Amino acid sequence: MEKNNWLTAHFEETRNHLQSVAYRMLGSRSEAEDAVQEAWIRLNRSDSNSIDNLSGWLTTVVARVCLDMLRSRKAAREDSLEEIVADLPDEGEGDWEEKLLIADSVGPALLLVLDKLTAAERIAFVLHDLFDLSFAEIAPIIERTEIATRQIASRARRQVRGATLPAKDIARQQEVVAAFMQASRQGNFEALIRLLHPDVVLRADATAIKVSAANKARGAPQFASEILGANAVADTLNGSAQGAQLSLVNGLAGATWGMNGKIVVAFCFVVNDGKITSIDIVMDKHAIDNLDIHLIDSNQLQQ
Numbered sequence: 001m002e003k004n005n006w007l008t009a010h011f012e013e014t015r016n017h018l019q020s021v022a023y024r025m026l027g028s029r030s031e032a033e034d035a036v037q038e039a040w041i042r043l044n045r046s047d048s049n050s051i052d053n054l055s056g057w058l059t060t061v062v063a064r065v066c067l068d069m070l071r072s073r074k075a076a077r078e079d080s081l082e083e084i085v086a087d088l089p090d091e092g093e094g095d096w097e098e099k100l101l102i103a104d105s106v107g108p109a110l111l112l113v114l115d116k117l118t119a120a121e122r123i124a125f126v127l128h129d130l131f132d133l134s135f136a137e138i139a140p141i142i143e144r145t146e147i148a149t150r151q152i153a154s155r156a157r158r159q160v161r162g163a164t165l166p167a168k169d170i171a172r173q174q175e176v177v178a179a180f181m182q183a184s185r186q187g188n189f190e191a192l193i194r195l196l197h198p199d200v201v202l203r204a205d206a207t208a209i210k211v212s213a214a215n216k217a218r219g220a221p222q223f224a225s226e227i228l229g230a231n232a233v234a235d236t237l238n239g240s241a242q243g244a245q246l247s248l249v250n251g252l253a254g255a256t257w258g259m260n261g262k263i264v265v266a267f268c269f270v271v272n273d274g275k276i277t278s279i280d281i282v283m284d285k286h287a288i289d290n291l292d293i294h295l296i297d298s299n300q301l302q303q
Helices: 002-026 029-045 054-076 081-086 096-104 108-115 119-130 135-142 146-160 167-186 189-195 206-214 230-237 285-289 298-302
Strands: 196-204 226-228 245-249 252-259 262-272 275-282 293-295
Touching: 002 029, 002 054, 002 119, 029 054, 054 119, 054 135, 119 135, 119 146, 135 146, 146 275, 146 285, 167 189, 167 245, 167 252, 167 262, 167 275, 189 196, 189 230, 196 206, 196 230, 226 230, 245 262, 252 293, 262 285
Parallel strands: 196 275
Antiparallel strands: 196 226, 245 252, 245 293, 252 262, 262 275
16 A cells, blocks of 8 residues: 555656656647556556666656557547647646646647657657657667667757758758768878867767677778767778768768668768768668668769
8 A cells, every 4th residue: 555655646746747748749638648647557557666767667658658649640640730739728727738838838830840750750859859868768669779769859850940951051061971981981081080070979880880890800990889089080980981872861961881782881970060070870770771861973962
């Protein structure tokens, strides 16, 4: 009885947080309440003694419930955008939804944008950008790798912000990436340094790290989960990128390398103010399959 009282008290303490999470994901007051209630049911069915972080556990459960509900909604289209927006609280309501709208500016416009995202994009964006969960925590929820989750959240963020880059900005990014790949192939360390932001970060997934280690004797660049700083990144990639193809990866300038007609490696760049600020090396097959990749003819850069 004492245990049940403790669980009930802790759940009630986190209820507002859970409702906020669910409401942002679903855009529906009634559905958010249903998702939170389902989390309570699952908590009662679980071995609570084995849960180290109850708040984190409940947030994860609510996110998974919302993901299932979003997938069902996309498949059946039971709820229209008008119904979702109409389910927002009235101006005079004093409950948690209104406080959420006032405090965090979550209004109909944002809900309309969120509804255009895929279920995975919506979950990744909400949990990371609005609730500061790490990509490592979000990845198992949407059944993606950590790097793929980061890319999904980035794609969602661009849509939410309405930050679809103009063609001229994409072209400029491509020029920077093309110059970087050429400098890498030529072993031009100084040129690489000029193109990299001083605090650039190079990330590689587990597959890339394993493959690079296995091919060390053949001169393959040696990757790690994170390599920080322009000098370290330039040193890692100097003399590599042979045979890489310029590509658009999730709408941003990048590069890929293939074998037998299949893409094996994706290089995902982030370019700001003419400098490369991050590079993700993706070799996990499932992650690559979830990237939106379009090969670019290098001659197009001259047009």
